[in-house]
Amino acid sequence: MNIAIILVIIIGLLALVGTVFLGGKGDHNYDNATKGNISRLSWIYIILGIAVVIAFAVYLF
Template structure:
């Protein structure tokens, strides 16, 4: 059990270091890509909400 906890701590430390190192790098096209991604994600949520509402309505009616 102590070995498992030790391995989890070591993996966590390496993961934290890797995340911090990768977080320092920036992408020049990030802002333009974000706008398109947010637009697509918003449409996905709208369509999903409509499908869910239709499903709930169908369930309540029957």
């Protein structure tokens, strides 16, 4: 079970890093909107990470 939790955390972090790196590329006019999009996506990943940890805790107990 510990391996599954570690894998979920690693995959989530890799997805977050990939999103941030890909979000920085694009049109110059889109750069202003990208900062807002990246911060919204980052919050989604943070909330999702917390939800996953809570779900695992509920599942285990």
